Amino acid sequence: MKIKKQLWRAYTYSFLAYCGITQLWVIYLSQLGLSLVQVGLCESIFHVASFLCEVPSGVLADRFTYKRMLTLSRITALISAAMMLWQGGFWWFAISFVVSAWAYNLQSGTLEALVYESLKAEGQEADYPHATSVMNAMIEVSATGGLLLAGLLVHGHLAWSYILAVALAALAMFVVSQLKEPATHQPQTNHTTIKTIITTAWQVLQQDRGLFALMGFDAIFSALTTGFFYYFQQVMQVRHFPSWLITTALAGASITAIIAIRLAPRLLKHAKQRVLIGLAVMLCATFLLAALNTNTVLVGLYLLNYALSALLPPIFNVYYNDRIPSSQRATLLSVGSLLYSLAMIGLFPLLGWRIDHVGFAQTFSEAGITLSSLLIIGLALASLRRKD
Structure with a gap:
């Protein structure tokens, strides 16, 4: 095997x-x-399907070769993108998300x-960290480049993003x-079942409420920032943002x-509680400031949210x-994924329903108030516990 060509x-x-390209x-x-509401339900259906298919896909990974798994992945991606080009209504798009x-x-x-x-x-397994860093860099460049290109197609040409997605899936199959x-194809000896994940989640809730709270914070925070990111697209459409402004906002977000990722190591030097409170305050401020409801402010908040x-x-x-022992890491991280999926399914x-009724700015300002x-209640209760 010529490893350089393979890589x-x-x-x-x-x-x-x-x-x-399809973001x-x-x-x-x-x-x-x-x-x-229907858009939000499509995303919820994606998370339900992803969670339910997590275990079956692990079983397939043991039965099939890596190449066959990747080929199946791109075939389903191609089918999903092609389905998005057919205007079949809500349930058709929901199936596409599945x-x-x-x-x-x-x-x-x-x-x-x-x-x-x-x-x-x-x-040469010692070269694996370098290989993954190159892959991640390629993914970041591709994800950002595709998003910027999609920004140029917003006004009446977004169907082309799915045509390009079909072409990219076909090219990926050729690769x-x-x-x-x-x-060597090392199969997993034990699969983490859905029952195991739910049982472990219940055990964590009972035995380590601090870890469960941490996962809950992560899930809700991530779901809300994701909601802001995706639903802001509707703001750009309704307010007729020109393509150059959309592309500029997307580039600015990247x-x-x-910059935020580079700041992470500095934040980790501070006490965990201070960092979490700081993040929560920043998120509250971002949502509360949405009440100002001007294009300039909302674009700035979009960048901060991202x-x-x-x-x-x-x-x-x-x-x-x-906090997580190595022997339990895979299962407990699956618990974190479950909580995020539940947050996305609900929120x-x-x-989407609230934005349909009162608009983007009021919806997120209400979320900020909540x-x-x-x-404030959480900090007050924590203060009372310390005094006791």
């Missing part, structure tokens, strides 16, 4: 598979006549495993055909995310690693 093919696949799907579905969830699950972790086994076969299957969402993963990865359509009230 570059893997990097090319990651670039093609993770292109962000403006809220605008697209709104243009096709779906209400924001197929998209299959694509996500079939791909999750497969490429990384193929690269690791390829390096291991050549006795997969050029990959070499590693001689830059603020990079920065906060980018800041969360590197911080919480460290917090989780400090996303609720936010979060601020909960934060």
